[in-house]
Amino acid sequence: MRRWTRRKFLRQGGLACTGLLGAPLFAKTDRPQPPRDTRAARPRTLDALKLASFVDPLPFPVLQKPQGRRSSAALGAADAPYYAVHVRAIEGKLHRDLPPSRLWGYGATPAPVLFEARSGEGVLIDWINELPPEHILKLTPPRPGLEHAPPTRLSTHMHGARVPSVSDGYPDNWYGPGKHRLCYYPNPQEAMALWCHDHAIGVSLFNIFAGLMGWYLIRDDVEQGLNLPSGKYELPMLIYDRSFTPEGQLYYPNPPDEGSWSQEFFGDAMVVNGKVRPYHDVEPRKYRLRIANTANSRFFSLSFSNGQSFHVIGSDQGLLGAPVEMKRLVLAPSERADIIVDFSGARGENLVLASDELELMQFRVGKYPVTDSSSLPKSMRTIQRIPESLAMRTRVMTLNEFDYDDGMAMVMLLNRKRWSDPVTEQVKLNSVEIWSLANLTQDTHPIHLHMVRFQVLDRRNFSVDDYLANNTLPLRYTGAALPPVAHEMGWKDVVQCPPGTVTRIIVPFKGYAGRYVWHCHILEHQANDMMRPYDVLS
Numbered sequence: 001m002r003r004w005t006r007r008k009f010l011r012q013g014g015l016a017c018t019g020l021l022g023a024p025l026f027a028k029t030d031r032p033q034p035p036r037d038t039r040a041a042r043p044r045t046l047d048a049l050k051l052a053s054f055v056d057p058l059p060f061p062v063l064q065k066p067q068g069r070r071s072s073a074a075l076g077a078a079d080a081p082y083y084a085v086h087v088r089a090i091e092g093k094l095h096r097d098l099p100p101s102r103l104w105g106y107g108a109t110p111a112p113v114l115f116e117a118r119s120g121e122g123v124l125i126d127w128i129n130e131l132p133p134e135h136i137l138k139l140t141p142p143r144p145g146l147e148h149a150p151p152t153r154l155s156t157h158m159h160g161a162r163v164p165s166v167s168d169g170y171p172d173n174w175y176g177p178g179k180h181r182l183c184y185y186p187n188p189q190e191a192m193a194l195w196c197h198d199h200a201i202g203v204s205l206f207n208i209f210a211g212l213m214g215w216y217l218i219r220d221d222v223e224q225g226l227n228l229p230s231g232k233y234e235l236p237m238l239i240y241d242r243s244f245t246p247e248g249q250l251y252y253p254n255p256p257d258e259g260s261w262s263q264e265f266f267g268d269a270m271v272v273n274g275k276v277r278p279y280h281d282v283e284p285r286k287y288r289l290r291i292a293n294t295a296n297s298r299f300f301s302l303s304f305s306n307g308q309s310f311h312v313i314g315s316d317q318g319l320l321g322a323p324v325e326m327k328r329l330v331l332a333p334s335e336r337a338d339i340i341v342d343f344s345g346a347r348g349e350n351l352v353l354a355s356d357e358l359e360l361m362q363f364r365v366g367k368y369p370v371t372d373s374s375s376l377p378k379s380m381r382t383i384q385r386i387p388e389s390l391a392m393r394t395r396v397m398t399l400n401e402f403d404y405d406d407g408m409a410m411v412m413l414l415n416r417k418r419w420s421d422p423v424t425e426q427v428k429l430n431s432v433e434i435w436s437l438a439n440l441t442q443d444t445h446p447i448h449l450h451m452v453r454f455q456v457l458d459r460r461n462f463s464v465d466d467y468l469a470n471n472t473l474p475l476r477y478t479g480a481a482l483p484p485v486a487h488e489m490g491w492k493d494v495v496q497c498p499p500g501t502v503t504r505i506i507v508p509f510k511g512y513a514g515r516y517v518w519h520c521h522i523l524e525h526q527a528n529d530m531m532r533p534y535d536v537l538s
Helices: 204-210 464-470 523-527
Strands: 002-004 069-072 077-092 101-105 113-118 123-129 156-159 180-185 192-198 213-219 234-242 269-272 279-282 286-293 300-304 310-315 318-326 329-331 336-342 350-355 358-365 393-404 411-414 426-428 432-439 445-449 455-461 494-497 501-508 514-520 531-537
Touching (some): 113 123, 192 204, 192 286, 204 523, 213 286, 269 358, 432 494, 494 501
Parallel strands (some): 113 213, 426 531
Antiparallel strands (some): 234 269, 310 336, 445 494
């Protein structure tokens, strides 16, 4: 028997981190949480907070070079740059005082790989599975139908890319060791920062945790004409958290240790580009930081230790219309931010980029003035807001959780449907829809739609208790609609949906017909069925 619930707000104690509107991001504190010790035989974890801070230099992403050019008639690719990516087991030191950790990588080191492409110029990437037969982490029991699937299966997703469904990394389109998947990315998009990660059903949570993540930057003439900081003054940074065993190996508190699935993961080691709390020497001038939150569950509340402001110039799907000055920026899992930081007022200082009290990395600013010819433009790109009158349909989509009365684990669902249930969302290619995401839970969920970009319309509180009592529409609103905050006024592919709130997005389904995915990007929630397919019909 199922029982719909609302979890206690502070189910583990501590203070809740707050997000865009002051709503709780999680029922748990944003402080590092040690894995719950529910079994005497559970492995002890390393206290990563005791590792020395800022002893390793920040690694730069490793730029990938194409191995010639190829065509694929099946994928519609003609004479495109071709990349062969050998997905392998690797080893690397994530901190000076740790031994080499066993990892998985798209490249040869813990530093993320980096692909660069031009808008409108497609590329072919061959994702080659050369992983061993056994996973480096303990996996959850296999989902029904996957009992004999290889545990080291892959399905690579280019997050934020507008691609044909055959190249989107659909979770069920996995393949095992010794196999490969050629994907075509046409890049019919403006300049923006995407990131690649695994999406294979049942194991993507563990594959990403093991290290399968990388950068994919699209460039265009508009961006190039803005005179933004570039070259060594542009820093792509993947930020995430991890835990380690005393031997320095990755530790994930999986269900065999927990007794039930992990509702979220919070590690005590803050990692940037494959190093725990690194440092970077900077000149006293403007830098462009391309930041992606690639953590399993953690929301990062970013600020600098000296309190200085920075300018957000872009979000998930590219440049904003104009810079937004901020001192604190909350990034949900898989959100990206493009920011300009001017270090000229901090000559000779050491600044820490932190998430509340958690240190992420240190910037060591040079003492002497330098020439800086880069710009912080007053305007960057014209972004037309989509009129609601263009929407041919409005859908109310619920974000749910429920417990089983027989003691089985709680599950997280979209529209009360599991991944394996028949498709319920069918949209028309080139149509516009409004999706009203009604959050019935007490967590903030970052909701991601594959293939499309969208705009945030507004957020509005509603009575969750009334809805749960009747399970019928219409919703009873309890407050006025609030517009998106300034840095959300561009194009997005992930949106933060606070608890007890309807978050409305307007979505042009422009791109390709086929089957795609929408889901919560908290990986533990996604793995526990907060993920659904949707069809784009031609």
